[in-house]
Each structure stands twice: as C-alpha cells, then as structure tokens.
Amino acid sequence: MESTDVSTKQRRIAELARIHPEVSFTSLAHHIDLRWLYEAYQRTRKDAAVGVDGQTAEEYAKDLGGNLRSLLERAKAGTYLAPPVKRVHIPKGTKGETRPIGIPSFEDKVLQRAVQMVVEPLYEQEFLDCSYGFRPGRSAHDALQALWDGLMKMGGGWMIDLDIRKFFDTLDKNHLREILKRRVRDGVLLRLIGKWLNAGVLEDGGLSYPERGTPQGGVISPILSNIYLHDVLDRWFVDVVKPRLKGDAFLIRFADDAVLVFAQKEDAERVMDVLPKRFGKYGLTIHPEKTRLIWFGRPQKREEGTTEPPRWEKFNFLGFTHYWGRSRKGAWVVKRKTESSRFTRALKSIYEWCRRNRHLPLKDQQRMLTQKLNGHYAYYGITGNAHWISSFLYEVKRAWRKWLSRRSRRRPISMERFTQLLHRYPLPAARVVHSCFAVNL
Numbered sequence: 189m190e191s192t193d194v195s196t197k198q199r200r201i202a203e204l205a206r207i208h209p210e211v212s213f214t215s216l217a218h219h220i221d222l223r224w225l226y227e228a229y230q231r232t233r234k235d236a237a238v239g240v241d242g243q244t245a246e247e248y249a250k251d252l253g254g255n256l257r258s259l260l261e262r263a264k265a266g267t268y269l270a271p272p273v274k275r276v277h278i279p280k281g282t283k284g285e286t287r288p289i290g291i292p293s294f295e296d297k298v299l300q301r302a303v304q305m306v307v308e309p310l311y312e313q314e315f316l317d318c319s320y321g322f323r324p325g326r327s328a329h330d331a332l333q334a335l336w337d338g339l340m341k342m343g344g345g346w347m348i349d350l351d352i353r354k355f356f357d358t359l360d361k362n363h364l365r366e367i368l369k370r371r372v373r374d375g376v377l378l379r380l381i382g383k384w385l386n387a388g389v390l391e392d393g394g395l396s397y398p399e400r401g402t403p404q405g406g407v408i409s410p411i412l413s414n415i416y417l418h419d420v421l422d423r424w425f426v427d428v429v430k431p432r433l434k435g436d437a438f439l440i441r442f443a444d445d446a447v448l449v450f451a452q453k454e455d456a457e458r459v460m461d462v463l464p465k466r467f468g469k470y471g472l473t474i475h476p477e478k479t480r481l482i483w484f485g486r487p488q489k490r491e492e493g494t495t496e497p498p499r500w501e502k503f504n505f506l507g508f509t510h511y512w513g514r515s516r517k518g519a520w521v522v523k524r525k526t527e528s529s530r531f532t533r534a535l536k537s538i539y540e541w542c543r544r545n546r547h548l549p550l551k552d553q554q555r556m557l558t559q560k561l562n563g564h565y566a567y568y569g570i571t572g573n574a575h576w577i578s579s580f581l582y583e584v585k586r587a588w589r590k591w592l593s594r595r596s597r598r599r600p601i602s603m604e605r606f607t608q609l610l611h612r613y614p615l616p617a618a619r620v621v622h623s624c625f626a627v628n629l
Contacts, residue, residue: 194227194305202309205371209313212369216306217264217376225256228302232294232407239293240274240390248294255295263299266379271296272388272395273403279533288357290389290403300407303380307411310371315414316422321443322410328506329570329622331442332524335505338438338449339522344485344512346456348448349503351478352467355444356404359416360471361385364402367419384408400471413443420470421446429459440505447505449484456481486520487512507567526568526576534564535583542591554613557584561616569621577618585615 197219204213229252234245248255262268273290280287292300308324315323320331339345365382372378385402388395402409425439425448435451450456460481464474482501502511508524515521538560545553561584569577585606592609593600601609 193223197224198305198309201306202313205310205313212371212373213310214373216310216372216374219306220260220263220302222256222260224305225260225298225302226252228305229256229298231305232297232301236297237274237276237291239291239296240272241293243294245294248298256298259295259299263302263380264376266376268299268380268383270380270383270387272390273406275389275391275403287404289405290409292403292406296384297407299380300384303377304408304411306377307372307415311411311415311418314371315418316426318426318439319414319418319422319441321441321445322414328442328567331440332506332508332570335440335447335510336522336524338440339484339510342436342438342449342451344449344522346450346453347482347484347503348450348456348460348463349478349480349482349505350446350448350463351475352444353473353475354401355472356409356413357398357401358472359401359413361400361402363470364412364416367415381408381412410443416470417441417444420467420472424466442506445506447503453483484510484512508570508573513572523572524570525573526580530568531576531580535580535587538584539587539591542587546591546595550609550613553588554615557588558616560584565616565619566621569619571620571623574618574620577620581615581618585610588615 201216201219204211232245238244259268271293273292276289276291277286278289279285312324317334320326320328320334364385365378368378368381384406386397387403388397389403402412422439422441430437433450433452433455435455437448437450437455439446439448448456448459450459463479467474480503482503484501484503502509504510504527507527507530509527510522510524512520513523538557541556541560542553545556561581564580565577568580589601589603589606592606
C-alpha cells in the first residue's frame with residue numbers, strides 16, 4: 189500500500205506546479221527521506237535482471253534499513269556514483285533486429301524510482317492529453333481508444349505515421365538538461381539525473397560512455413523521454429502547428445511512437461515537410477523510410493462521373509494493424525487486428541518455451557502456458573480482434589502438442605489423446621478483455 193506521507197507530498201508538488209506553471213522549482217529533493225526511499229524500494233521490481241554489480245533484490249533486502257540510509261546520505265551529499273548500466277539486446281520484430289536495453293543495478297533502480305516519484309507529479313501538470321506512454325492512469329489501450337475516437341469523429345484523413353530513428357540512443361543530453369531546467373532547478377535532482385545520463389555502458393566486457401542518448405530500460409528513462417518529446421513534439425504541435433492549419437487535426441503519442449492525423453492533405457504535407465527540421469533541431473532523426481504520409485479516410489462509394497478517391501491504407505500502431513471494415517450493421521468503422529510481426533514473434537516465443545520445457549510435469553506446463561495466454565489476451569483481447577486471439581490459442585495448442593510428442597521416441601500424440609489431455613489440463617479460452625471499442629455501429 190502506498191505511503192500516505194508520500195502521496196500527500198506528491199499531491200503538494202502537483203498543486204504547486206499547477207498554481208505556478210512558469211516557475212522553476214529549486215527545492216524538491218527535501219521530499220526524499222527514508223520513508224520516500226522505502227516507498228521507492230517497494231515500487232521497484234524484485235525479479236528483474238541484475239545490473240553490473242550482480243546484486244539481487246533479495247541480497248539488498250538483508251540490510252534494507254542500512255542500505256537505504258546509506259543511499260540517502262550519498263544522494264543528498266553528492267557522493268553517489270551512478271554505476272554503468274549493463275547492456276543487453278532483445279529481439280525486435282521478425283527480421284533479426286534487436287533493441288538495446290540498459291539494466292541498472294538494483295540500488296540505482298531504487299534511487300531512480302525515488303527521483304521519478306518527485307518529478308512525475310510536477311510534469312503531470314504540464315503533459316498534454318495527446319501523450320499516453322508511461323503516465324499514471326494511462327495505458328496503451330487508452331491511446332488506442334483515443335485514436336479510434338478521433339478517426340471515427342473525423343472520418344479518417346491524411347495520416348503521418350511517425351518513426352523516430354533510435355530515439356533513446358540519439359536523444360541530445362544538453363537539450364534535455366536545458367528543457368529540465370525550465371521547471372527543475374534543484375541541484376540534488378539535476379546532479380543525479382546528470383550522473384545517470386553520463387553513466388557508462390558495459391557491453392561484452394567493454395565500458396563506453398556514449399555522448400548521446402539515455403539507456404532504454406532505466407527507471408528514469410521513460411519520464412525523461414516524455415519530458416523531451418513533450419517539448420519537441422506535443423507542445424509544438426498544439427501551440428504552433430494547429431493554429432496554422434486549415435482543417436482539423438490531432439496527435440496521439442505513446443512514448444516515441446506517434447501518429448498525426450489531418451483532415452486536409454495540404455496540412456499534412458506541410459507538417460511532413462517541416463518535421464525533419466523540427467526534430468533535427470533537437471538532435472533527432474525522422475526515419476525516412478518508416479515515416480509515411482498515408483491516406484486513411486473513410487471509404488466512400490464512387491459516384492458516376494467523379495474521380496475515384498485515393499485508396500486508403502492500413503497502418504500499424506501499438507501492436508495492432510488498423511484498417512477500415514464494415515460493422516455488423518454495415519457501417520464503415522476503424523478496426524484493429526494483431527500486427528502480424530507481433531503475432532509471429534509471440535508465437536515463436538511460445539514454440540521455444542515448449543521446446544525447452546517439454547519434460548516438465550504437465551501441470552507445470554499448463555500453468556505457465558495459461559499465464560502466457562492470459563497475458564496475450566490482456567493486451568490483444570480487444571473488440572474486433574477475436575479471430576486473431578483465437579488463432580493464437582489454436583497455434584499454442586499445436587506447439588504444445590508438437591513438443592509433447594517429442595518427449596520420447598514413441599509415436600506422436602494423436603489428436604484424440606491430446607484432446608483428452610486438454611480436458612484434464614485445459615488452457616484458457618480466447619476472450620475479449622477490452623470491449624470499449626464501439627464497432628457495432
């Protein structure tokens with residue numbers, strides 16, 4: 189349960205930030221005390237990968253009070269040394285691409301969480317409704333709902349499917365510091381954030397100090413990326429771009445993924461032209477191939493003698509392919525289905541797990557596969573996507589049967605026998621978890 193003292197302090201920070209929108213706060217670190225650090229420790233994952241020092245959460249907890257007191261003293265005195273992050277690469281997509289992830293030490297995670305807990309309530313008063321990633325009370329499904337609502341209200345339109353090339357690796361640290369100082373001038377916090385930005389990266393036994401970027405995977409990185417893109421994109425789009433447009437437009441951003449939708453083609457083309465310059469000013473690059481200007485307007489019946497409207501395209505956002513389709517009542521609506529690369533990647537992971545764990549007791553295999561399926565349903569189980577989550581369940585059953593058949597050199601498990609096994613060790617049925625998308629128009 190969240191500490192009442194911590195939540196009261198956070199509400200006070202938020203209230204002051206709301207009352208004084210133009211003020212730079214010079215006294216924030218005093219909120220961080222032992223109780224605050226203990227709450228940060230409680231919010232830190234205990235089962236995550238260990239950092240460069242190899243210390244686990246369990247080892248840190250053996251002298252929790254002493255460790256937190258030492259951490260508080262070093263943080264306030266300026267003697268805290270941010271250890272290098274351990275870089276690992278995780279799969280990205282289905283073409284062998286990987287994404288670098290930085291893993292801080294456990295103690296570093298606790299301190300980063302403590303600073304994030306101070307900075308978040310302040311910036312939540314600044315962030316705009318168009319951003320959804322890594323914000324309290326907001327989720328990817330909220331972003332998807334907002335996108336659906338906007339597209340249906342506007343009837344679709346011209347869309348910029350924005351892709352920032354290696355955002356976390358190329359973020360300009362100097363620009364970030366300048367942006368931070370507009371609202372945060374507390375020396376303790378700025379010093380700590382500076383140490384994390386300059387912490388080395390340990391990879392394959394070699395230590396390096398990148399001039400740009402912030403390690404993706406750090407506890408503090410999501411809030412820093414939101415602060416950066418709030419200034420680079422969100423506020424610029426709302427305050428500078430929209431007043432100059434001829435038609436309606438809106439932006440939906442989740443972390444570094446964003447789509448911009450315009451009612452007028454001319455508006456979309458003008459913004460598309462200035463985006464590279466805008467992002468280049470902050471050291472960022474728009475991916476020239478993955479960033480697209482597409483037509484995603486509601487399909488119209490072609491009238492005789494008129495010019496056929498441009499063909500609408502599909503686009504991917506937050507793991508779903510978005511496309512126009514007919515509702516049960518025949519109306520054109522925006523629909524979503526699991527993005528094919530995500531489907532393939534998730535299924536590949538299941539096949540690999542079944543291969544590695546085929547000799548476990550069936551009860552244990554059932555329990556783990558149930559967890560994996562429920563996790564898949566929790567994200568992809570939205571209205572209109574029933575076919576793809578059912579297909580995923582079907583393929584998981586196929587994978588399970590295949591690798592159970594290879595537990596020994598006997599004949600493969602017959603379908604009849606496997607059906608009996610499923611009756612004894614059932615897997616959860618495909619189900620819609622998020623039914624807020626009104627497609628039955």
